Structure formats: structure tokens, C-alpha cells
Amino acid sequence: MNQFITAVLTSLSSGAIYALMSISLVLVWRSTRVVNFAQAGQAVFTTFIGYEVTIRTGSYWVGLFVAVICGGLVGAIIDRFFMRPIFKRVKSGPIVMIAPVVATLGLLGLIQSVIGFIWGFNYVSIEAPVSTQGYKLFGTVVAFSPFNLMVLIVVTIAMLLLTLLFQKTNIGLALRASAFSPEIARLSGIKVDAVRTLGWAIAGAAGGLAGMLYVPGSYLHPNAMDVLLIFGFIAAVIGGLDSLFGAVAGAMVLGFAINFAASYVSYKLVFTTAFALLIIVLLVKPNGLFSSSKGRKD
Amino acid sequence: MSLIVDNLTIDHGAIRAINNVSFKVPKNKLTAIIGANGAGKTTLLRTLSGLKEPESGSATWNGESILNRRTEDLARSGIMHVSDGKSVISELTVRDNLALSGLWRKDKKDVSNATNEVIEIFPILGQRLGQISGSLSGGERQMLAIGRALIARPKLLLLDEPSLGLAPLIIGQIFQTIKSLVTKMDLTVVLVEQNAVGALKIADEGVVLNLGSVVAVGSADTLLSDPVVRSAYLGF
Numbered sequence: 001m002n003q004f005i006t007a008v009l010t011s012l013s014s015g016a017i018y019a020l021m022s023i024s025l026v027l028v029w030r031s032t033r034v035v036n037f038a039q040a041g042q043a044v045f046t047t048f049i050g051y052e053v054t055i056r057t058g059s060y061w062v063g064l065f066v067a068v069i070c071g072g073l074v075g076a077i078i079d080r081f082f083m084r085p086i087f088k089r090v091k092s093g094p095i096v097m098i099a100p101v102v103a104t105l106g107l108l109g110l111i112q113s114v115i116g117f118i119w120g121f122n123y124v125s126i127e128a129p130v131s132t133q134g135y136k137l138f139g140t141v142v143a144f145s146p147f148n149l150m151v152l153i154v155v156t157i158a159m160l161l162l163t164l165l166f167q168k169t170n171i172g173l174a175l176r177a178s179a180f181s182p183e184i185a186r187l188s189g190i191k192v193d194a195v196r197t198l199g200w201a202i203a204g205a206a207g208g209l210a211g212m213l214y215v216p217g218s219y220l221h222p223n224a225m226d227v228l229l230i231f232g233f234i235a236a237v238i239g240g241l242d243s244l245f246g247a248v249a250g251a252m253v254l255g256f257a258i259n260f261a262a263s264y265v266s267y268k269l270v271f272t273t274a275f276a277l278l279i280i281v282l283l284v285k286p287n288g289l290f291s292s293s294k295g296r297k298d
Numbered sequence: 299m300s301l302i303v304d305n306l307t308i309d310h311g312a313i314r315a316i317n318n319v320s321f322k323v324p325k326n327k328l329t330a331i332i333g334a335n336g337a338g339k340t341t342l343l344r345t346l347s348g349l350k351e352p353e354s355g356s357a358t359w360n361g362e363s364i365l366n367r368r369t370e371d372l373a374r375s376g377i378m379h380v381s382d383g384k385s386v387i388s389e390l391t392v393r394d395n396l397a398l399s400g401l402w403r404k405d406k407k408d409v410s411n412a413t414n415e416v417i418e419i420f421p422i423l424g425q426r427l428g429q430i431s432g433s434l435s436g437g438e439r440q441m442l443a444i445g446r447a448l449i450a451r452p453k454l455l456l457l458d459e460p461s462l463g464l465a466p467l468i469i470g471q472i473f474q475t476i477k478s479l480v481t482k483m484d485l486t487v488v489l490v491e492q493n494a495v496g497a498l499k500i501a502d503e504g505v506v507l508n509l510g511s512v513v514a515v516g517s518a519d520t521l522l523s524d525p526v527v528r529s530a531y532l533g534f
Contacts, residue, residue, distance in 0.1 A: 170401050180390065
């Protein structure tokens with residue numbers, strides 16, 4: 001029973017972090033049709049800033065706040081000064097589809113090199129603000145800690161805020177309209193370029209938050225988010241790539257699959273399970289488990 | 299206040315879609331631009347609303363150039379383009395689609411008034427506010443597209459093939475509503491149509507396009523009764 005409860009709780013906690021990364025990828029994909037590989041680099045960069053602030057102020061929460069804000073700024077800057085010029089310059093030919101994606105790959109390498117130059121390639125850690133020791137359940141210590149609980153709560157709050165933003169505000173409506181039909185949005189007077197930059201900023205902020213929640217249970221180095229990027233991407237594909245609800249649901253499916261495989265079979269099966277799940281979904285339901293062509297409102 | 303198009307030339311890929319076209323759209327009138335498929339009507343309208351760049355020539359509204367400007371800036375300055383294909387965002391509700399053109403407007407009270415006026419003009423939209431737009435019929439989608447444009451309180455309304463794919467009865471209703479908007483909403487309307495006879499019947503002025511060139515200009519009545527225009531371009 002303990003094993004089952006632990007697997008459920010750790011699935012929720014890790015699924016929550018994958019969800020943040022998945023959302024940051026989906027937000028960019030649905031507004032610009034670009035798979036943003038640079039997201040891993042952006043998240044590491046802003047997490048390093050958060051790490052630096054945490055050390056200097058002694059407060060994880062100040063570090064987290066700064067990382068989220070910087071994540072937003074970096075996302076906005078990348079769109080405004082890097083992606084938008086690429087979209088304007090590359091207008092025809094086969095390069096149109098691939099240029100922005102390759103650009104994000106190049107950006108990923110560039111950001112990771114810059115991080116290595118500034119902070120070095122060593123592993124560092126950020127101390128969690130609450131205990132990372134597992135709770136005691138029926139006399140046994142389980143692999144779910146107060147920090148894992150905190151991650152769940154913070155991600156739930158972030159999801160609620162994002163839902164409110166998208167569903168209840170004018171900015172959210174502009175974001176949705178610009179994603180679904182940029183041309184009609186423009187014809188309606190919406191400044192789609194600015195709205196897209198905002199989408200990149202929100203994605204960057206979500207990535208920064210994911211990094212600050214991921215690292216205390218792991219280590220920080222220039223490639224620290226590569227695995228998270230892969231899991232976020234798999235979650236996004238499972239969820240249907242276009243839907244924020246799908247991104248969260250896909251992340252939870254992935255979190256449960258990985259943690260149950262690790263808990264009941266072997267931890268060596270983590271990547272096997274993740275990629276097997278991805279391939280099965282692509283073969284059986286290539287548009288994702290939670291995609292819907294009509295009626296989507298998120 | 300009028301729309302003046304002068305020697306406008308537009309390419310569509312390798313094809314010259316519009317070739318040295320000139321015409322004038324008078325204020326508070328309904329001008330129909332008619333022509334067969336491939337005449338360059340849609341390309342012309344997309345250029346006037348900033349969705350496409352021209353090769354040469356000019357187009358002014360109220361004395362100001364409208365070419366090579368951002369679509370959203372033109373929309374905010376009162377030039378609203380309702381593109382073909384029932385331009386609504388299928389994934390959004392009717393209410394959200396209508397709200398789009400009011401998002402950037404500062405006078406929220408007038409946005410609310412304009413929304414009420416649109417619902418008065420198209421009562422069916424009022425009954426469908428919470429419905430996903432993708433589930434509307436073709437006629438309802440067209441009403442929604444026009445309604446959304448009206449909420450911005452435009453001065454110049456560019457309509458691209460509003461009759462496309464609609465049943466004859468619905469086309470009649472939509473055309474009559476478009477005609478009534480000119481006075482009701484103080485509008486200048488450019489109506490691009492393949493349905494030449496239907497468009498000229500409600501229009502004040504007409505421009506006949508053929509293979510990217512203007513072949514006839516005049517009052518709608520004159521064009522309708524001109525035997526040459528009738529046999530060559532109106533099909534009767």
C-alpha cells in the first residue's frame with residue numbers, strides 16, 4: 001500500500017514539473033508553430049540567475065521570484081530580437097518551415113555555452129526552502145517530501161493563475177485569438193506581434209519556475225534541463241501539442257507512467273517508459289490523447 | 299472622405315494579379331467590385347487592408363496612404379476587412395469573437411453599445427453568444443464576421459465575398475443588411491463579389507474587374523443596364 005501511495009504522490013509531483021515545461025513549449029508552439037528547443041537553455045539560464053540570487057539573499061523564494069521574472073524577460077527578448085526578425089526575413093522556400101526550429105536549436109547551444117562561460121560546467125545545487133526528507137507513512141519513510149508537496153501546491157497555483165489569465169481576461173482572449181487565427185486577430189485590430197511576444201514571455205516564466213522547482217531535488221549545470229525538455233516535449237505531444245489542458249494532462253500521464261514503472265519494475269525503465277509511451281501515442285492517436293479540433297476553449 | 303485607388307499593381311506569386319487599377323469609392327456609398335474567379339478581387343482587398351504588399355501605385359483613404367501599413371493599425375484607424383471564408387475564429391465562442399474588435403478600444407461603454415446594436419441587426423447572434431463559433435451555420439458565421447467588424451465602429455468596411463457558399467435566401471438577407479448598414483452605421487462599403495447581379499442590385503457604384511484590370515466603372519444601375527457589361531461579365 002505504501003508503495004502505491006508513494007508512486008501516486010511522486011507521479012503527481014514530477015508530473016507537475018513536466019507540466020510547466022510542457023506548457024512553456026505548447027504556448028510557443030501554438031502561437032508561432034515553433035518547437036522551442038531553446039526552452040531548456042532559457043530555463044537553465046534563469047535558474048542559474050535564481051541560484052545566484054538565492055545564494056546572495058539567502059532566500060529561495062526571492063530567487064524563485066527573480067527566476068520567473070527573468071524567465072519572462074528572456075522569453076520576450078528572444079522573440080522580439082531573434083525569432084521575429086527570422087520570421088520577417090525567411091519568407092519563402094523550404095527553409096521557411098525549418099529555419100525557426102533550427103534557430104532555437106542554435107540558441108540552445110549558444111545559451112548553454114554562455115552559461116558554462118559564466119558559471120562553469122560544474123554541478124551546483126540549490127537548497128530547498130522546506131525539507132526534502134520523505135514523510136513517514138505507517139512507520140516507513142516514503143519518497144514524497146514536504147518539498148514535493150510544495151511543488152504540487154506552487155504548480156497548482158500557477159495553473160490556476162494561467163487559467164484565469166487565458167479565460168477571464170482581455171489579454172487571455174487576445175492570446176487565444178492570435179494563436180488560433182493570427183490573420184483574423186490582426187483584422188480585428190489586435191497587435192499580434194506584441195501578443196506573441198507576451199506568449200513567449202509567459203512560456204519563459206513557466207520554464208523559469210519549472211527550473212527552480214526541479215533543481216532542489218536534483219543538480220544545476222548547463223545541461224540540467226535537457227531531460228526536462230524531453231519529458232516536457234513528450235507530455236506536450238501526448239496532450240496534443242495545441243492545448244494547455246492537454247499539456248497538463250499529458251504531463252500527468254507521463255509522470256504516472258514513469259513513476260509506476262520505476263516503482264514497480266525498475267528505475268532503469270524511466271526513459272524506456274517515456275519513449276515507449278510517446279511512440280505508442282504517435283502510432284495510436286497521433287493528434288494526442290487530449291486534442292480536439294472543435295470546442296477547445298483554453 | 300473617400301477611397302482612391304490609383305494605378306495599383308499587385309503580384310500574386312509569379313502572376314500579376316492586379317494591373318494598373320484605378321477607381322474611386324465615394325463616401326457613405328456602397329461600391330461593388332465584381333468579376334469572375336481569378337479577376338484579382340481578393341488580392342486587391344487584401345492589399346487595401348495591409349495583408350499584402352503592392353508592387354506599385356497608391357491607395358488613399360481620407361487623403362492618407364493606406365498601403366504598406368500594418369493590418370491592425372488600419373483596423374484601429376477604422377478600415378475593417380471581413381475576409382472571405384466566413385472569417386470567424388471557430389474555436390472561440392460567438393461572444394469572444396465579437397469582443398475581439400473591442401479589446402483595444404478605450405471607450406468600453408461604446409463597445410457595449412456597439413455590441414447591442416450588432417445583436418439588434420443580427421438577433422440570431424444574441425441567441426448564440428455562448429456557443430462555439432465553429433458550430434454556427436454558414437450564414438450565421440457571415441453575420442458574426444460582419445458583426446465583429448462593426449463593433450470597431452469602422453468608417454470603411456471591406457467585404458470579401460459575403461455570399462460565398464450561402465443559400466439564395468440567406469444571401470438576400472445578408473445583402474439587404476449590408477445595404478442598410480451604409481446609412482445605419484454611417485459607413486462606406488466596398489463589396490467584392492462573384493455574385494455580380496446580386497451585388498450590383500444593392501450597390502450605388504460598381505467596378506468590373508477582369509483578369510486584373512478594370513474593364514468598366516459607373517453607377518450600379520448603369521452597369522446593370524449596359525448590354526456589353528451584361529453579356530460579357532454578368533452572364534445575361
